[in-house]
Amino acid sequence: MKAKKRLTVHVSHFSWLEVFLSFLIMSLVAAVPGLLYGQHNWRVVFSVYSLWYALYWVIIALVFVGFTAWQRYRSMDRPLRELSDAAERVASGDFSVYLQPLHSPANYDYLDAMFANFNTMVAELGSIETLSDDFIANVSHEFKRPLANIEGYAQALQLPNLSEADRLQYTATIIQSTQQLSGLVTNVLRLNKLQNQTIKPQLETLDLNDQLTRVVLDHDAMLEAKSLEMAIDLPEKLELTSDAALLRVVWQNLLRNAIKFTPANGQISLSATQTDTAITVSLQDTGEGMSAETQRHLFDKFYQGDSSHASEGNGLGMAMVAQILRLVNGEIQVTSELGQGSTFTVTLPLASKKITT
Template identity: 90%
Template sequence: MKAKKRVAVHVSHFSWFEVFLSFLVMSLVAAVPGLLYGQHNWHVVFSVYSLWYALYWVIVALVFVGFTAWQRYRSMDRPLRELSDAAERVASGDFSVYLQPLHSPANYDYLDAMFANFNTMVAELGSIETLSDDFVANVSHEFKRPLANIEGYAQALQLPNLSEKDRLQYTTTIIQATQQLSSLVTNVLRLSKLQNQTIKPQLELFDLNTQLTRVVLDHDAMLEAKSLEMAIELPEKLELTSDAALLRVVWQNLLRNAIKFTSVHGQISLKAVQTKTAVVVSFQDTGEGMSAETQRHLFDKFYQGDSSHASEGNGLGMAMVAQILHLVNGEIQVTSAIDQGSTFTVTLPLTQEK
């Protein structure tokens, strides 16, 4: 998506000093007749020229009122009108609006704070629009790939004189593509529910040791397929109050990610420790590691740092991990370097209020 240019809209700042100065000037102007004629002569002048004196005061009052109205318009009405116009532009879908506060953040008044908050809101709305466009584009791309495989191999199955070996291979490829589509749909729906907080954490006290062990056993075939060594270091007893079902998804994705990027005959280590207030679970592998750029985008939807593994996933696993940990008040840290493996460290509160 093409980045939009930000438009600076300069606004005026309300100054109490200017109001006081204008009041002082008007007061001095009103006192000019008294200063010119003196206190004693002024009574004589006033009795003779009372009508002109009244007219003089009307003129002074009109000038003062007009100046005050102009000052109010310049310092309040105009910027508020500009804010209203900017809001209308945002409502019509233009997120390039930017209201420039006159003062530095340390000297903000209520108008400056209003403009700063407005700018933050517009920037967030623009980001949401960008993410929405990118999400649609990425989903479309991810659907096209398995659909193209299904279409291509389905047409190939119609070829005459096709050998039984080729027929079996094409059928297997079609089944794998449909499974990939099913997984993509499931993950998109699950991630959508997580982001919209449709899924609420179901807190319960459960045995984390048992859960981690079962997750490893469920992936035993994948580990054996690449001859990977799995090292597990868990305390004798480790209980946690959290959402067991959601955390199982976290461990599954972290382990699959480690298997995916670890070369044959490599090693994966699973370690869990308990502190006074938290549980720390880490997955460490001897895989190919990640660049700093990959680490920055690792938890973005559909991001896959290594295109050579793109067919093995859909780029939603790490995004789901981040969303789940956010829901259960957890944190995740990544330490990695190219050709030096990666370590994913998850920190979870030991107890939570239901």
Template identity: 40%
Template sequence: MRNRNNPDSGTIKESRFPPSLFAIFLSTLLLMTGIHTGLIVLVNRMEWNVFIQTIVPIAYWGMVAVVLTLFTRREIRAVYEEPMHKLAEATSRVANGDFSVYVPTIHTQDKWDYLDVMIMDFNKMVEELGSIETLKTDFVSNVSHEMKTPIAIIKNYAELLEAEHITDEQRKEYAESIEGAAMRLSSLISNILKLNKLENQRITPEAEFYDVSRQLCECILQFEDAWDEKELELDAEIEDAAMIKADESLLELVWNNLLSNAVKFTEPGGTITVKQTSNDGFIKVTVSDTGCGMDHNSIKHIFDKFYQEDTSHSREGNGLGLALVKRVLELSDGDIQVFSEQGKGSTFVVTLPAAGALRTGNGGKS
């Protein structure tokens, strides 16, 4: 039997008016015709006058017509009109923003017809719309919250700059704070736009062959000042060359975000390990740190938009980096896994198909 999860698994009744109903109509009309013949014979034998012989068949067929009309009307109302009115009412509620609507099916699942399937599809659609509305509300709330902080910083320090008696050192400090807040706001808006384009596939990955080992080395060098500032130890194990076919600019976002997080969450004097290997047609890149780590709940939500597990570092990011990483890897037929333990650091493992390998579109799993 076909159902909402597997609509092609069986046969769904294609008519709300089964052949048995029309068989009843036919049988009834045939019976009524036979009774009509009997009435004609009866009135002839009883030699009633012409008026009565005329009125009896008319009255008889009038009664038959009324009964059949009422029966047909009842069937149409029960089988078609009432379910459609309920569906129309539910549609109106959804149009007015009520996504808690649920329309029950008319039959049990083993007796579904096309209207039952349509109702279940409607319920699924409403559920998805409700989820989208919730996500949109959360997104607007999160964006507003994230923008509020840097805007408040800019406003406060701008007011301080207007003060008459401030030193050049204070003026420089306030200006640097304003610049930092503006950069954070710019980064937030840029990441929102990138993520929106990626999720709506307005950015089409331009895949080309290139050496990911070279790219990893270049990205690592960009964080050289950050390593030195926090006195971090870098342990890199990267192959001489590893060719992949992907969008180089998009994957640069992946490595930069993973390395940035590793630096951000590793305490001074800690260690960051970057390892890249090739095996069985796949390129594997591992970024590990000895930072604060995450609990099980944080690991479950780490790729959610605006999720920030460690609030002490919340001013250093906007919770969109790993969401971008996840989406880029999905578009690149890649996969990412997280292994972490609180107080012992985190490990991110990225898997990508090597150049020439079969691209399965399921995150590098064949």
């Protein structure tokens, strides 16, 4: 990381000049009565009594001003200096910084609140940095696999005396890997736009019954390839105001996920219900189910709970589903047990609810 120029603090809350002036003023004020004591005779100023009296108040003033200055330094200047040093460390990339508040939470003052908020900010920045590093590492890993396939099979195509069957197989593998790369790039860009809210919901009144039915028909070939039974139970009228294009991505990813993890001759059920405020869509399958650990990370980028299906996806579909539903004020819940299948339940607000824009 590029080294940054250290900032110089030119003004401190702790000033020795202020301490000296406070001491001088208090000494003079305290000594005046003693200096003028006794029949208003100016010769009394130089009496031994007056000198001891003045010295007494000088000591009192010195102790008082010193204690006040120390308190000010301890409660103001030193904490602010610690905060400045900590902020400089964070600016240089050190997210392990922690500032200990001066008091217990029940007795927090403004400085304690500032320290606590600073610690929270540093923790959030550290998490973002970690997520960024993980994202780059995961993207690199996901690119390596199809690129390695393309390179390997392209070299194999150069072998002499290659049979026609092998040539077709190698070519098909290369095409599949390029399609996987293309899909990965598309999903990474789309997810990035969703997270940065570059994509804004385009609101329109849509027939959810029609949209869900069309998504199922689009995946008819995939369903037939595994001999999966598709049961649909949708109300005849199912309308809401939302972004049709974004919701289509949600249904596509959920259905493909169900098809991928449901074994041959299994069943997938799609149903929906409507209340006065929301529409609830449920997609249930008789697939492999998920462990509690998989469910916790299901919507994380690049997470794939079952490595045996890694070549069929890139771990971004469910992350996009979660991000899209946040944009349109929707919610998603997952119920699943290993060997018992999974149920995804999506709840969407009707037109009366404000959509995030």
